[in-house]
Amino acid sequence: MKKKHWFIWLLLPALFFTVGCKDDNGDPDPVWQATPYDFEIPIGFPTRLNIPDDNPLTVEGVELGRYLFYDGRMSGRTHPDSLMSCASCHRQERAFDLGADHPYYTDPDGRPWGLTGIKTPHATLPLFNLVWNHEGYLWNGMIHKGNTNLGSVAYNIPALPEYHMKNIESLVWMGIAAPHEMHGHPDRTVALFQTITDPDYPKLFERAFGTPEITYERMSKAVAQFIRTIVSSNSTAHKAWRGEANFTDMERMGWMLFMTEEGADCFHCHGGDGSPLMTTHLFYNNAKDTCFTGVCANPRDRYAVTGNERDRGAFKATSLINIEHQGPYMHDGRFATLDDVIQFYNSGLKYSEYAHPLMHKLFPPYYNGMSLNPIQLQQLKAFLLSLTDNELLTNPKYSNPRPDNPFFISW
Amino acid sequence: MKKRLLFQVLLPLVAVLLVFAGCKDDNGDPEAPAGKLVFNFHHTVDGAAVTFDSAGYVNEAGNVYEVNEIQYFISDVTLHRTDGGKVVLDKENDIYYIDTDIPATKRWQVFDAIPEGSYTSITFTFGISEQKNKSFMFVNPPEVNMVWPEFLGGGYHYLKLNGKFEEEIGGTVYLRPFNYHMGIGQIYDPPTTTHPDSIVGFAQNYFEVELPNSGFTIAKDQTVEIDVIMQVEEWFKNPNIWDHHYWGNFTMQNQAAMQAMKENGEHVFIVGEIK
Numbered sequence: 001m002k003k004k005h006w007f008i009w010l011l012l013p014a015l016f017f018t019v020g021c022k023d024d025n026g027d028p029d030p031v032w033q034a035t036p037y038d039f040e041i042p043i044g045f046p047t048r049l050n051i052p053d054d055n056p057l058t059v060e061g062v063e064l065g066r067y068l069f070y071d072g073r074m075s076g077r078t079h080p081d082s083l084m085s086c087a088s089c090h091r092q093e094r095a096f097d098l099g100a101d102h103p104y105y106t107d108p109d110g111r112p113w114g115l116t117g118i119k120t121p122h123a124t125l126p127l128f129n130l131v132w133n134h135e136g137y138l139w140n141g142m143i144h145k146g147n148t149n150l151g152s153v154a155y156n157i158p159a160l161p162e163y164h165m166k167n168i169e170s171l172v173w174m175g176i177a178a179p180h181e182m183h184g185h186p187d188r189t190v191a192l193f194q195t196i197t198d199p200d201y202p203k204l205f206e207r208a209f210g211t212p213e214i215t216y217e218r219m220s221k222a223v224a225q226f227i228r229t230i231v232s233s234n235s236t237a238h239k240a241w242r243g244e245a246n247f248t249d250m251e252r253m254g255w256m257l258f259m260t261e262e263g264a265d266c267f268h269c270h271g272g273d274g275s276p277l278m279t280t281h282l283f284y285n286n287a288k289d290t291c292f293t294g295v296c297a298n299p300r301d302r303y304a305v306t307g308n309e310r311d312r313g314a315f316k317a318t319s320l321i322n323i324e325h326q327g328p329y330m331h332d333g334r335f336a337t338l339d340d341v342i343q344f345y346n347s348g349l350k351y352s353e354y355a356h357p358l359m360h361k362l363f364p365p366y367y368n369g370m371s372l373n374p375i376q377l378q379q380l381k382a383f384l385l386s387l388t389d390n391e392l393l394t395n396p397k398y399s400n401p402r403p404d405n406p407f408f409i410s411w
Numbered sequence: 412m413k414k415r416l417l418f419q420v421l422l423p424l425v426a427v428l429l430v431f432a433g434c435k436d437d438n439g440d441p442e443a444p445a446g447k448l449v450f451n452f453h454h455t456v457d458g459a460a461v462t463f464d465s466a467g468y469v470n471e472a473g474n475v476y477e478v479n480e481i482q483y484f485i486s487d488v489t490l491h492r493t494d495g496g497k498v499v500l501d502k503e504n505d506i507y508y509i510d511t512d513i514p515a516t517k518r519w520q521v522f523d524a525i526p527e528g529s530y531t532s533i534t535f536t537f538g539i540s541e542q543k544n545k546s547f548m549f550v551n552p553p554e555v556n557m558v559w560p561e562f563l564g565g566g567y568h569y570l571k572l573n574g575k576f577e578e579e580i581g582g583t584v585y586l587r588p589f590n591y592h593m594g595i596g597q598i599y600d601p602p603t604t605t606h607p608d609s610i611v612g613f614a615q616n617y618f619e620v621e622l623p624n625s626g627f628t629i630a631k632d633q634t635v636e637i638d639v640i641m642q643v644e645e646w647f648k649n650p651n652i653w654d655h656h657y658w659g660n661f662t663m664q665n666q667a668a669m670q671a672m673k674e675n676g677e678h679v680f681i682v683g684e685i686k
Contacts, residue, residue: 357480
């Protein structure tokens with residue numbers, strides 16, 4: 001009996017320790033608790049993640065988000081011809097980008113059209129490694145933490161808090177409502193999902209959020225959680241940098257060109273072995289055009305966000321991981337193939353006073369680009385192809401969870 | 412009775428004491444009288460704050476130029492005391508990043524407690540010393556965007572000064588980019604090549620800066636703010652007159668250029684107001 005007493009007293013300090021150091025926010029212990037998602041940061045990748053405080057990753061939230069990502073009824077419609085999911089334009093086999101070979105939505109000019117046939121004003125962007133983007137989403141970074149706008153008159157979306165323009169969550173209502181995407185309305189989508197019995201969404205929502213209630217805010221949070229878990233870090237190049245694989249001679253020479261000013265000098269905007277996201281996530285005018293004001297002004301360039309003259313014609317530098325699958329290329333999809341892109345940077349740069357200063361090969365001794373010889377161009381392309389992460393393209397945890405269900409679509 | 416006293420009074424007391432001890436922040440000797448230091452970084456051309464993205468500045472070589480962005484590291488900032496002692500600011504940031512595109516970086520609220528007393532001068536390393544400039548030590552932006560290629564010596568850029576200068580070609584004036592970048596230099600053999608496989612050695616281009624007129628006195632609980640000014644024109648002026656037409660658009664694989672930058676850099680920084 002006395003020995004039991006001793007145990008109690010020995011445990012007491014430890015108990016006090018635990019209680020004493022705990023943050024006391026006054027909340028009672030919750031009855032429901034989702035399972036924290038174990039997000040693994042690949043070696044060398046940034047440790048700072050863009051995860052909002054009000055939407056932490058949970059196993060159940062990510063699972064629900066994966067269902068919603070592939071469910072064609074996100075369009076708010078059920079007819080087979082009117083289904084559209086996030087995966088319709090963000091295909092896993094194309095690194096969650098459209099892909100120049102899309103069977104349905106790609107037009108010869110590189111810009112896809114939406115569900116109702118309206119052409120998008122821009123090319124799509126891939127959905128991987130977005131948890132590390134702190135510089136704003138979309139081609140001009142319009143969706144960012146400092147954006148206080150709510151809703152959209154043009155899209156008939158009221159100025160309510162859930163219709164913010166701050167993060168990946170915002171992209172869900174924009175995708176549903178934009179005429180050139182799903183051309184629907186979040187209210188309509190929510191109403192439809194409240195009637196669905198397969199899968200058992202009330203059960204999935206309850207597991208993710210504690211109650212079976214289906215709301216737009218919850219849908220957007222779940223989709224955003226799933227997207228934040230999509231990580232691409234296992235290309236040949238990444239493995240080589242980690243010592244798990246070797247470059248071929250061609251790839252290695254291309255890597256040198258990529259990383260040197262005297263070579264191709266891609267790394268200042270797109271990172272490299274010490275910056276493995278292969279993008280700075282920043283915005284550059286990359287000398288594609290000569291006219292950026294007046295009738296040439298693009299209402300969706302970086303200038304539209306900052307109002308800074310230097311940002312005219314500037315767009316986000318995309319990640320070069322999986323670049324071979326990201327076509328059509330550039331913000332307007334003007335280049336169909338990776339070869340077209342390489343040729344542009346080699347000899348197709350166009351002078352303007354708005355070109356970013358890092359586009360320094362506009363002038364002699366270079367002439368409108370990198371001026372690489374044919375062998376160097378092959379080497380550079382070999383390195384770019386080594387950035388393909390085949391594991392991302394086939395990873396089951398990012399795939400369609402219900403291919404047996406005709407409402408779940410991935411194109 | 413003694414055992415009861417031990418179990419019911421003393422042990423819980425010890426437990427409570429342990430709780431407080433376990434949760435306490437360890438920030439050094441809280442009793443030593445100390446103040447706080449703030450550095451405000453400014454960037455000027457010819458005595459006036461830089462107007463970015465606007466051509467019209469003229470350097471010593473007669474080049475008309477504009478400045479678009481400046482990004483750089485300073486490190487191992489050291490305060491020198493009148494008694495010969497030193498205080499190295501290394502408790503939180505022994506390497507500090509400044510970016511003209513990120514306003515928050517232009518005000519450095521130093522974490523270190525600064526012992527009260529008088530200081531004669533401030534010195535720092537422009538860039539990062541060989542000992543500390545190691546690849547992969549930064550993984551988060553914005554610092555990670557300063558990466559210097561492994562092939563070319565690794566580590567990080569000390570400086571990116573990006574701008575444009577006017578060049579007349581065929582009667583038309585163009586704005587030609589320049590990337591005035593500093594980091595570890597390379598020695599090539601033969602010297603006429605710049606292929607990374609021809610590198611036979613590296614050159615460290617970081618340098619020490621002693622801020623002129625940087626003495627100050629700090630009292631207990633006082634915050635001293637010091638304006639540190641980068642005079643951009645000095646990068647192109649003293650002792651080497653920098654002609655953009657001669658040095659061209661970029662510098663990372665040109666050790667002669669970076670040596671000239673290093674020599675000019677020693678005169679770039681001055682102190683403004685100390686308050």
